[in-house]
Amino acid sequence: MTGTDVRKDAQDSGPSGYAAARLRLLTEGARSGPPRRAALAELTDDWLTGLFTAAAEGLRGVSLVAVGGYGRGELSPRSDLDLLLLHDGGDTKAVAALADRIWYPVWDLGLALDHSVRTPSEARKTAGDDLKVQLGLLDARHLAGDLGLTSAMRTAVLADWRNQAPKRLPELQELCAERAARHGELQYLLEPDLKEARGGLRDATALRAVAASWLADAPREGLADARRRLLDVRDALHLATGRATDRLALQEQDQVAADLGLLDADTLLRQVYEAARVISYASDVTWREVGRVLRSRAVRPRLRAMLGGKPVTERSPLAEGVVEQDGEVVLARAARPERDPVLPLRAAAAAAQAGLPLSLHAVRRLSATVRPLPTPWPAEAREQLVTLLGSGRPTVDVWEALEAEGLITRLLPDWERVRCRPQRNAVHVWTVDRHLIETAVRASELTRRVGRPDLLLVAALLHDIGKGWPGDHSVAGEIIAKDVAARIGFDRADAAVLSALVRHHLLLIETATRRDLEDPATVRAVADAVGTPSTLELLHALTEADALATGPAAWSSWRGNLVTDLVKRVAAVLAGDAPDEPEPAATAEQERLAIEAFRTGGPVLALRAQAEPATDEEPPGAPEPLGVELLIAVPDQPGVLPAAAGVLAVHRLTVRTAELRALRLPDDVDDGSVLLLNWRVAAEYGSLPQAARLRADLVRALDGSLDVAGRLAERDAAYPRRRGWVAPPPRVTVAPAASRHATVIEVRAQDAPGLLFRIGTALEKAGVRVRSMHVSTLGSNAVDAFYVTTGTGAQLPAEDAGSLARALEETLRA
CATH class of the missing domain: 3.30.460.10 (Beta Polymerase, domain 2)
Structure with a gap:
């Protein structure tokens, strides 16, 4: 019929x-x-x-x-x-x-x-x-x-x-927010309300209302299909239950999936989640545009009147090729995504660090034009990924913006298997992919506890990546993590650590809660699996981040105490007295610079560009340099570290790695020493300054004629700290028995312009001598070790070392 x-x-x-x-x-x-x-x-x-x-x-x-x-x-x-x-x-x-x-x-x-x-x-x-x-x-x-x-x-x-749109749309937005608070997010719920939850049919209707106002419009791509998919599921739900219900209960999902011709209930939920994400993302973009238009209507006429009718366009640089405009992160006018494959990660990291959304236009332009990254990734790409993962809560929205336009699966193809994948476990509150991002957010709060925060953050992102494959997800994930680590540019040793972290990410919590910790065999088995103290440190932090990201039922003070007890026992098994590593021999170039510095009585600088090797996929021409190796030789004298660090900060140079050590001159030259600084630096944006200018400012900083602190304060005042994620506080500790000849002060803090200058100044004021230092910037985290002695070259007494660490931490917190 x-x-x-x-x-x-x-x-x-x-x-x-x-x-x-x-x-x-x-x-x-x-x-x-x-x-x-x-x-x-x-x-x-x-x-x-x-x-x-x-x-x-x-x-x-x-x-x-x-x-x-x-x-x-x-x-x-x-x-x-x-x-x-x-x-x-x-x-x-x-x-x-x-x-x-x-x-x-x-x-x-x-x-x-x-x-x-x-x-x-x-x-x-x-x-x-x-x-x-x-x-x-x-x-x-x-x-x-x-x-x-x-x-x-x-x-x-x-x-x-x-x-009435300027009045009614904020009211509608508030109504949507209240509904989301009551019903949760459709894209993560095991028993979602298809209509009322955030990303559901009510939100799709709200987007139609916004479009009818002519004030703003939602991104249309995929929106009609998402709405249709939710309506189809609701139809099948009504027929399966015989009731007017919008709640997709667990007991109904198999029947609904069968009625829709789907493989199983997980396939059904994944389709629901994908549709909800499209609607949620469209809602975020639309409400942001509504707010921008309303602010513009209220503010721009007054500004134009003040400026004589000239249009107002405010663009603040955030990174190379990335600027802020109208409360969003957009591409700079000179940006060329087709020639800069790192740009998506750089823009994402800048947005997350600033606590700002990526503009829809910017993400779509990147998706349409950017070239694939070479394999392995260049170092900058890896660093930008780590920075993005370490930016805390803003990472979630930025990641979702990249994922909405397909950029995440292009960067990490293995992500497709976990994307929108449900977890049928009452303990889990997120889908697999969102749980991985949530774990990275939680791990960003624990980066001060580990020596390699970059490995912690990447392990957090990958620890459940095997859930998209059959069998034990930890075993499958170990293989995937090793492959991903190599693809994004980690060396073999780091890739081995990452794969071990993924393989054993449940080891501590399962052992602590299921085994007798008084049994030496239990502790020995964990020690054998972990292998090294540094891996144990990372695994401890990953375990806590994973549990906190799972849900309220997965972590408690009782579980935390059990895990901490186990870690202490395993650390004791792994501990051992290791001889100090010998000081590395000076290269011919370093020795030449040291002799020249001693003879001239002033600093000597040498710059050497470092670039990633070209690959077959690269276009003709020299690859873009990722940084510059900066060698500085200075006659041994007080104030070298804060002076050098301050000059680099004034010139907007980011310190990625840094070493300082005293170099004895050859006997045939003189019985003296020269401080040798071997640093890798990069411009925040723009071009690098000339070496002659750096040397001139370093001379002025050493003789006191350059007010470094004042220059940095002026710059901070001109560019106030951006809103966004609040970084965890700095942590300064004394590493016990780390050296036989010096006291080792470890600093873990959020990387920021002038950080090394502040540390050097504080150590200088404390009257200690920096015998050597090892500084590294991992994403947005600074992990620094300073080997300090008294003026006579002896180790600091334990009490003095503790006081120094506390004073330095208070300085960095201020």
């Missing part, structure tokens, strides 16, 4: 005919999805039109209007019928009688009905008082009666909505 035949039977047979035709339509196996919803809406339109026509004979100035979901033609099997009986205020008794003759047949069939009887002015007033009523009227669709009455009302309601 065709759809035309069904509608004819419904019209000919009255309510019973409609009910029979409706039942046949819903049980037709060949019809589902949009065709069935459209046919059901047409069938219902015809039946209600017949009821209205028969009951309203001779009555003028009345119309029947479908509103809300019915107005949009989105009738699921158990959907409410949202109807408005509109009249011109004439014969109210006749209108009331007409309403009864329409409403009662609907109720008699057991259909849910949301109805109202109003004049156009009453409809507009109610809409002005009740946002939900206004949203329903935006989708008003004429069914029967006076078309002019319906059209006039619809035109007036739309005009009101557009005129």
Whole structure:
């Protein structure tokens, strides 16, 4: 039977005919999805039109209007019928009688009905008082009666909505936020509400309302398909349960998946999550645009008046090729994504560090034009990934923006298997992919506890990557992590550590809670698996981050104490006295610079560019340098470290690695020493300064004529600290028994301009001598070790060392 035949039977047979035709339509196996919803809406339109026509004979100035979901033609099997009986205020008794003759047949069939009887002015007033009523009227669709009455009302309601948009849209945004707080995020819930949860059908309707305001519009790509997918699932849910429910309960998921022809319930949930992500991301972008437009309307006229009518465009540099504009991170005008494959990661890291969103236009341009990264990745790409992962809570939104345009799976192809993958475990509150990002967020808070925060953050990102494969996810993940580590440019030793962390990421928590820690065999087994103290340190932090990211039930003080106890026991097994590493011999160039510095009595500088080797995939031409090796030789004297670090900070040079050591001169030259600084630096943005200028400023800094602290303070005042993620506080500790000849002070802090200058100044004021230092910047984290002695070259007494560490930490916290 065709759809035309069904509608004819419904019209000919009255309510019973409609009910029979409706039942046949819903049980037709060949019809589902949009065709069935459209046919059901047409069938219902015809039946209600017949009821209205028969009951309203001779009555003028009345119309029947479908509103809300019915107005949009989105009738699921158990959907409410949202109807408005509109009249011109004439014969109210006749209108009331007409309403009864329409409403009662609907109720008699057991259909849910949301109805109202109003004049156009009453409809507009109610809409002005009740946002939900206004949203329903935006989708008003004429069914029967006076078309002019319906059209006039619809035109007036739309005009009101557009005129009142600056007031009503913030109200609508607040309504969406309140609903999300009550119902959670659809893209992560095991039993989601398809309509009310964030990213559900209500949000899709809100986006339509924003578009109707003409103030802003949602990104359209994929939005219609996402809405259709959720409606299809709701249809199947209504048929499976026989109820008007929007909650996709666990016990219904297998049947719903089967009705939709899907492999299993996990496939169903993954499709639901993917649709929800599209709607959620579109909502984020749209509300951000609404806020920008409203702020612009309020502020720009005044600014233009002050500037004589000139347009206002504020762009602040964040990184090479990346700027901030209107509260978003956009690409600089000179940026060339097609020639800069690191740009997506650099832009993402800059956005997360600044706590700003990536603009939709920027992400789409990157997705459309950027070239793939070579394998292995250049060092800058790896560092930018680590910086992004270490930026805390803002990482989530930036990551989602990259993922929405397909950039994540292009950077990390193995991500596709865990993307939107549900976890059928009541302990887990996130999908696998979001859990991995959440673990990185948690790990960013623990970076001060480990010597290699870059390995911790990447391990956090990859620890469950094996869940997309059959078998033990830790075993599968070990193989994937090793491959990913090599692809993104870690050396073999680091790749081995990362794969071990992924393989054993459950080892500590499972052993601590399931085994007898008093049994020496238990501790020895963990020590054998972990291998080294540094890996144990990383595994301890990863265990805590993983548990905290899983959900409230996965971590407690009791579990934390058990794990800490186990780690202490394993560390004791792994501990041993190791001889000090011999001082590395000076190269011929270093010795030459040292002799020249001693003879001239001043600093000597040498710059040597370091670049990644070109690959077959690179275009012709020299590769872009990732940094510059800076060698500085200075006659041994106080204040060298803060002077050199301060000059580099003044010139906006980022210190990626740094070493300082005293170099004895050859006996045939003189019985003296020269301080040798071997640093790798890079410009924050723009080009590198000339070596001659660096040397001139270093001379001035050493003789006191250059006020480094004042210059840095001026720059900080001109560029105030950006809003965004609050970094964990710095941590300064004394490493016990780390050296036989010096006291080792370890500093772990958020990397920032002038950080090394502040540390050097504080050590100088404390009256200690820096015998050597080893500085590294891992993503956004500085991990520094300073070997200090007294003025006579002896180790610091334990009490003095502790006081120095506490004073330095207080200085960095200020």
